[in-house]
Structure formats: C-alpha cells, structure tokens
Amino acid sequence: MDRVFKLKYLEQLIGVVDHLNLRLGIVHGDSCPWNLLVDAETDNIQLFDFNCAARLGWEGDEENRLEFRYEPDRNDVKFVIFTVYELITREFCFRREFYPHELDESEVMSKKTWAKHREAKLDRPVAEYRRVLTEWVKRRAQTNKSVDHFTKASEPLSWPPLQVEPFMAWDQSPLKKRGRMRSTMSAPGQELPKMGTPGDGVFAACRG
Known part of the structure; x- marks a missing residue:
C-alpha cells in the first residue's frame, strides 16, 4: 500500500473483521497488506480475497475431504496484528x-517500539495505531469467549459447501474430486455465494 495508511483505515479494518467474525460467523483467514484496497471515491478500505475463508469453528465435511474447514491458526485478530505491523515497519520476515x-502475535505486540519504515506513510503517530490495535485485541479476547462458533454469531451467514464434480476412475466407478477454490469455479458461470456490503460501506468481498 503506497498511499497513506490512515488511522481510520485501521479502525475500518477492525470493524470489517468484527462484522465478519461476530455478526456473520465468517473468518477471512488471510488478512495481509496485499489483500487490502482503498476505494478512491469513498476513501474507505476494502478487504478482499476470501479463498481462505471459512465458517468460524466449522470442522468441514467428509464430502469435500474436510477442505475449507476452519483453521484456528488463521484467526483474523492475529493476522490483522501482523498486517498493521507490516504496513508500518515494512518487515515481512515473520510471514515469509x-x-x-508458527506465527506468534506476542512477538510483535511485545516490542517496545515499532520502527516506522522511511517509505511508510501515516497520518498519526505510530503510538496511536498501537493504542487502537491493543484496545481492540483486549476487547476481542472477551468477545471470542462468547462467539467461538458460527452458530453463536448474531446473524450467521449461510455458507454453502463447494460443489464437487464427479469423474470416472479407470474401472468406471464414480469418484469425487476434492473441493476446489471458488476462484477456479467462477469461469464456468456456476452460482457462487457472494457477500454484500454492510451499511458502513467499508466491506467489499467476494470469495472467488
């Protein structure tokens, strides 16, 4: 992100993640600087690329060989922490x-200082970003206890499983392929679930 990373973008990103996790019961699972866009007309941040998304706490199904199940290590709070750290410091060594x-968010949260990279552009001091982030992490530590499964979200989103195409083995017995990314299924024009935009106008997402 070459433009100024405004403090309001962080606040919007936090709002988007809370909306996904706590209201819809969906985990994005891949928050990172290259999955963020800014709408030039509204000046709002957008989170995209939902290929790693899953329903919170969902264990998957046997039909898709447990593909696209929820992975606790891809929790959005942890990934947002690393995203903000990377945008400010331009240090990508952790995820590389x-x-x-293996990622431990305490390694960056416990740092006394986050050295702003000379090319990073902010509209507030680094300390303000850390304050907002720290307060949010504390709030989520409490809400995560009450919303630990998509069925406990206030408005859980219906998340249909990926369609599985049958194919024939050498003995002509019917088999099934493992689940596929939705992005590879959009070309044939298949109907896929898409997420709309909440009233705050800062959420834009389409899995695939």
Whole structure:
C-alpha cells in the first residue's frame, strides 16, 4: 500500500473483521497488506480475497475431504496484528519464514517500539495505531469467549459447501474430486455465494 495508511483505515479494518467474525460467523483467514484496497471515491478500505475463508469453528465435511474447514491458526485478530505491523515497519520476515501455526502475535505486540519504515506513510503517530490495535485485541479476547462458533454469531451467514464434480476412475466407478477454490469455479458461470456490503460501506468481498 503506497498511499497513506490512515488511522481510520485501521479502525475500518477492525470493524470489517468484527462484522465478519461476530455478526456473520465468517473468518477471512488471510488478512495481509496485499489483500487490502482503498476505494478512491469513498476513501474507505476494502478487504478482499476470501479463498481462505471459512465458517468460524466449522470442522468441514467428509464430502469435500474436510477442505475449507476452519483453521484456528488463521484467526483474523492475529493476522490483522501482523498486517498493521507490516504496513508500518515494512518487515515481512515473520510471514515469509513461518507457517500460520508458527506465527506468534506476542512477538510483535511485545516490542517496545515499532520502527516506522522511511517509505511508510501515516497520518498519526505510530503510538496511536498501537493504542487502537491493543484496545481492540483486549476487547476481542472477551468477545471470542462468547462467539467461538458460527452458530453463536448474531446473524450467521449461510455458507454453502463447494460443489464437487464427479469423474470416472479407470474401472468406471464414480469418484469425487476434492473441493476446489471458488476462484477456479467462477469461469464456468456456476452460482457462487457472494457477500454484500454492510451499511458502513467499508466491506467489499467476494470469495472467488
């Protein structure tokens, strides 16, 4: 993100994640700087690329060989922490060197200072971003206890499973392919679930 990363963008991102997790019961699972856009007309941040998204706490189904099930190590709070840290410091070493289950958000949250990169553009001091982020993390530590499954969300979103196409094995017995990314299914024109935009106008998402 070459433009100014405004404090309001962080507040909007937090609002989007809360809307997804707590209201819809959906986990994005891949928040990062390159999955953020800014609408030039509204000056609102947008989160996209829902190929790793899943229903909160969902264990998957056997029909799709448990593909697209919820992975706790991809929780959105942790990924937002790393996203903000990367936007400010331009240090991407954590995600380059570690898998999601190896990432520990305390490693960046416990740092006394976040050194702003010379090319990073902010409209407030780094301390303000850290304050907003820290307060949100504390709030989510409480709400996560009450909303730990998509069925406990206030308006859980219906999330249809991916369609599975049959194919024939060498002995002509019917088999099924494993689940596929929705992005690869959009070309044939298949009907896929899409998420609309909440009233605040800062959420834009389409899985695929």
